[in-house]
Amino acid sequence: MPEKLKTVQRVMSGHPVVSAALWHVPSAQGEAYARDRWFVPEDLAECEGFTHGRRIEEWLAARIALKTLLVEDGLAESPLHIHIRKNGQGSPHVVVYNPETGAYARLPCSLSHKGPLVLAAYSRLPGIRVGIDLERRSWKLPYLRRRFISEHDKMLEKDDQVGDCTALWAFKEAVSKLLGAGMAYGFANIHCRETSLGTCELRDAGGNHYAGAYGWFGRYALALVTDVYHGADADKEKAKRRERPWYERIVRARRLRDIRRLRRVSDQLAAVKAKNSGNGTSAERPKARRKP
Structure with missing residues (x-):
């Protein structure tokens, strides 16, 4: 596979439920990926219809990042034992095969890519869903605030309107990924309230609550959202x-x-x-x- 310019392992490493990795992948041809090392033929069925080379690279890089994360965590011996599938709503999940027991483990996961960055994450608890998103700072987002920001949204940083809008967009897209609704979900119906710097409480149109965390990697906002987790008790x-x-x-x-x-x-x-x-x-x- 192409050499990674920079790999940031364990993004948001303090999270109690989710493991995540951020990769900075240079632009390269899709043929440069050793697909046989990472995928079985069934795994590649989804990208067979892609015609744009960069789209194929992003698709492959995000899944290789997730498989690498799972192998390093000891959940699988080989990337070929890890399969990423989607449910009826389009939400991805990872299926890990254990050759010793013949059993399969199913864990929620989420993938995102933006520019040269790919972000991959999975939940260590099967009952806790996860959604992630990468968003680049853009001066256009404040002009579109009426389309995705509601009166219930609250961010602590008051002097960076572009940064606040970027983080809010990333949070709301992460919630839509968690729900499997995609861009069709009205972002204005998702309410976000930052309780402490980098930590947010979110609520969707149905009144369901979620826990969120975000950070910055250069000009990119990284947002991570999960179901509310009540801890070890x-x-x-x-x-x-x-x-x-x-x-x-x-x-x-x-x-x-x-x-x-x-x-x-x-x-x-x-x-x-x-x-x-x-x-x-x-x-x-x-x-x-x-x-x-």
Whole structure:
């Protein structure tokens, strides 16, 4: 493969869930990539229809960066055991084959490229989705702010309008990638609030919340968005629930159902009493009249 001018491994290395790498790849011919070393024929089916040489290079470089990251993390022995697929919505995920057990692991991933840079990331937890984006600073973005910025967006840096607009665009495109919606998703419906420098809280049109982080590499903004992660305590609780015997889970589910039912009846009785007291009537049942 072509020699990388600069590789920044472990971009945002402090992230608790995601591993990411940023590559600076020089312009080269697509034939310079040793495809047989990195891909099986099925992996290359998506790029067979590409006609632009630079588009092919970006496609190959982003996937090679992701495969390199997974091999270095010890999740696979060979790049040929790693396959990047898309679901029905177009969101990519990585499938890692373990030749010793014959099992497959499926992890969320995201890819982005802009100019000479490619960014690849994957989530170490199958239940936490990830979306990333690269965006170059552009003076055009402030003039397009009405198309993608809402009144709920808030960035801490007030003196750099171009930088704020660039970071916001990158965040919102990262959310659309996480959702698998692409550019069709209305960016103005995604709200972004920077809580501390480089960290943001995001919310989509459906009220779902996401966690975001961003940084700068020269004139490029790097945005990373994931589902909200509650830390190691949540993982321990999930593991504890999975370890319970099946009969204990059934008994626990029935107990919770009975508690909810009693709570619902109690709420209904309280509502009836409140209604009767408001009307000045008694909740007691009227006595039947005695026959003469």
